[in-house]
Amino acid sequence: MSQDTPAANQRTTSVNLVRSSNPWTQANSAAGFVLRYLVIVRRQLVTVLGSPQHADECLKLLIAHLVSVGFGEHKKGKLRDFLIRAIRSTAKARLAELPEEQRSAVGIESIMNNNEKWLSLWRTGLLERAWRSLEQLEHKKPELPMYSVLHCATTKSKQPSQTLSQRIKLEKGIEIDEARIREVLPEARAMFAQLLADEVAETLEKPTAQEVKIELQTLGLTKAFDGIVI
Template sequence: MARSKQTWTGAGSAAGYVLRYLTPMRRLMLDIVGGEKEADRALAILVAHLVKAGFSGHDKGRLRDFLVRGIRSAAKAGYDEAIGERGKNDSLEIAEPKEKPAPPKMELAQVESPQWRAYWRDGILQRSWRSLERYQHARRYDRITHPHPAGDEAPREDLIHDVLRVAMSYPNESLESWAGRVTSSTGRKVKPEEAQNQLELARIRFAQQIADEVAQTLETPDPAMIQSEIKALGLGKAFAGVKVQA
């Protein structure tokens, strides 16, 4: 179901790999600790640990489970650090001691928390959209630099990101309207039949990108595990009527 053989458990750099998912991590950390400064400090503690110790033998199962446990530990470490700093200030008799830090809301950092799953799902989708956009740009560049002989042109995929975005943003509009919107945003005349063709290609490519992204967050990315994670994250709609490569 997924083409990529790269998984998080085989990453050469734990910290570098994890930074791909900084956005959902930061959203959850903000919920737990309450402030941006505190969240960024806690995340810095987590990343520093990964730089030093890697996955420390805990590279099993799903990446999102590993990360939520790491977020819990980092939030606690950040809180303990803040309490320690406040204690130092008190001992030095600073006139205006810092306000006592609020304890982290650890109950929000659960493996199967709906909130964490939603953040993680959004992160997978964002990465899939970026991958689709990069592919679209590559196709445009390829068409310019390596034109095909007349009558031997590969299927056009130089608008797949734009067409899919429009179709999802305006689901109740007609194909003609989508074509008009893409024409306005790209400056290239797009007929309804071309918009339809590129939309079909886009749905296949987007579903494949999601499958690839999910696979890279699993220890064992076999088809059953990938399908199970897609279902758990509520991403199954992207695969309706679409067949992706094995």
């Protein structure tokens, strides 16, 4: 997450789509930056290769390459496009080392930038990172339980008859009344949207508000911004 992540005592009820000033193309360490998204890349490699072991071998190749030469001439455009090219390249190299009977039936060249499976994995990964960042903010300022309130308000409860305050107490161990929930929830929604916007902006070469909006639409993430001032 960007170093522009707000301090624990900073409040927000609106979103700046280009707040982050740390696009991937300006990362000091290519390998260090890509490590943020290693879980997403690994999931795609497992899908392509059909084996966690083969996926891990590909990850070793990718990280070694990034440590050696960085992003190189491919340091442009979207990070997800760079990574899908890296996935195809490392998977192809790994498959070439395997006996034919051990090779996955998935066609490497069919794994393209806008493949729905890849977009779905990328979307999920960005959401997970935004949730983790919101949780970290709550750890810094537990008296403002934005993560706990928003997570319980937006995920399915195992006991539908519970009130939200009851669920938060049971699942998160936090005593909070409904009035306080109504205060925290709008701020939590806005903060989550801001953190998600930061994530998206950092994966673009030269992010503008319009480019971030387009990427959010492409990834199906616009719902997180419903009712929020941008």
